Amino acid sequence: MHEDDEKLIRTRQRGRAVVMGVLLGALVLLIFAITIAKIKAGGGQ
Amino acid sequence: MTTTIAQASILPADWRDFLALTKPRVMTLVVFTGLCGMLAAPVAVDPVLGFTAILCIALGAGAAGALNQWYEADLDAKMKRTERRPLPAGRMDRQSALHFGVGLGAFSVILMGLAVNLVAAAILTVSILFYVLVYTVWLKRRTPQNIVIGGAAGAFPPLIGWAAATGHVATLPILLFALVFLWTPPHFWALALFMKSDYAAAGVPMLPVVAGERATRLQIGLYTIPMAIAAIAPWALRLTGTLYGGVAIAATGVFAGLALRVSTRSTGAGDAMRPEKRLFAWSILYLFILFGALVVDRWIG
Numbered sequence: 558m559h560e561d562d563e564k565l566i567r568t569r570q571r572g573r574a575v576v577m578g579v580l581l582g583a584l585v586l587l588i589f590a591i592t593i594a595k596i597k598a599g600g601g602q
Numbered sequence: 603m604t605t606t607i608a609q610a611s612i613l614p615a616d617w618r619d620f621l622a623l624t625k626p627r628v629m630t631l632v633v634f635t636g637l638c639g640m641l642a643a644p645v646a647v648d649p650v651l652g653f654t655a656i657l658c659i660a661l662g663a664g665a666a667g668a669l670n671q672w673y674e675a676d677l678d679a680k681m682k683r684t685e686r687r688p689l690p691a692g693r694m695d696r697q698s699a700l701h702f703g704v705g706l707g708a709f710s711v712i713l714m715g716l717a718v719n720l721v722a723a724a725i726l727t728v729s730i731l732f733y734v735l736v737y738t739v740w741l742k743r744r745t746p747q748n749i750v751i752g753g754a755a756g757a758f759p760p761l762i763g764w765a766a767a768t769g770h771v772a773t774l775p776i777l778l779f780a781l782v783f784l785w786t787p788p789h790f791w792a793l794a795l796f797m798k799s800d801y802a803a804a805g806v807p808m809l810p811v812v813a814g815e816r817a818t819r820l821q822i823g824l825y826t827i828p829m830a831i832a833a834i835a836p837w838a839l840r841l842t843g844t845l846y847g848g849v850a851i852a853a854t855g856v857f858a859g860l861a862l863r864v865s866t867r868s869t870g871a872g873d874a875m876r877p878e879k880r881l882f883a884w885s886i887l888y889l890f891i892l893f894g895a896l897v898v899d900r901w902i903g
Contacts, residue, residue, distance in 0.1 A: 566614060572616060573614065573616075
């Protein structure tokens with residue numbers, strides 16, 4: 558494999574890992590907020 | 603092309619290509635009509651649950667868009683408008699697109715069902731399956747009526763938004779569904795008139811390709827009539843106030859004027875297709891205006 562290709566692969570992998578991390582963090586916050594909203598509403602549906 | 607496909611099998615796709623699979627521009631209208639459907643409902647929605655519902659609608663639409671691109675990679679490669687998408691351009695392998703689409707769709711439905719309600723989740727499921735199986739797989743390559751029936755897929759968001767807020771469906775969201783459903787043919791056929799060569803090259807049986815320009819123009823005019831009725835019906839049936847009624851009558855009048863111009867003219871070779879482009883552009887703005895007016899009308903009423 559060409560050195561440039563390997564560099565590109567690493568860059569893309571890093572980019573995807575960062576985006577995935579941000580999305581998972583956002584999901585955790587969202588689930589937490591949904592839980593609080595459900596508790597406030599009186600225990601869900 | 604051989605080089606790019608070979609690269610796609612080795613290189614992991616960039617995250618921006620996954621984003622492009624979701625058709626973000628189409629998603630804007632889907633999110634807006636879904637949000638308006640929710641805000642037009644006669645109940646207060648918890649902001650977090652409301653946000654979650656809209657997120658699920660957006661993710662569901664994104665999943666449908668990704669699966670559409672997965673299935674249509676060969677068609678997309680033949681059209682100028684779509685040849686630079688991740689799959690035809692060789693920036694992603696098909697399996698990644700399929701996994702992404704199925705995963706995103708399942709996630710959106712499960713989240714909607716758990717966080718919002720089952721009615722909204724069920725309609726969201728139907729809308730994704732309708733777009734992918736009925737429109738993309740079944741109709742698009744077989745009949746010039748593809749976008750007439752397939753238009754239902756894009757008409758679901760206001761219904762889902764309303765169901766997310768209330769837990770059921772009612773007359774007003776059904777009329778909104780009918781409005782978007784009947785708006786789709788004139789909207790897409792206006793586009794198809796000035797993108798005809800693209801569709802013909804790809805072998806997609808769009809109405810101008812199969813039945814010719816004259817028949818398409820006539821159909822644009824004819825479909826505008828029931829669309830106008832569906833647009834004004836919420837006010838005529840006293841489901842909205844006069845603000846929506848006034849805006850709907852004015853905006854529909856402009857739409858009808860542009861559609862009349864398109865449906866009664868004939869073109870020669872090299873025509874710039876300005877009236878068709880104007881109708882297409884107005885049709886997009888038209889939905890934004892109508893749904894925006896619906897929400898403002900609800901708030902001030």
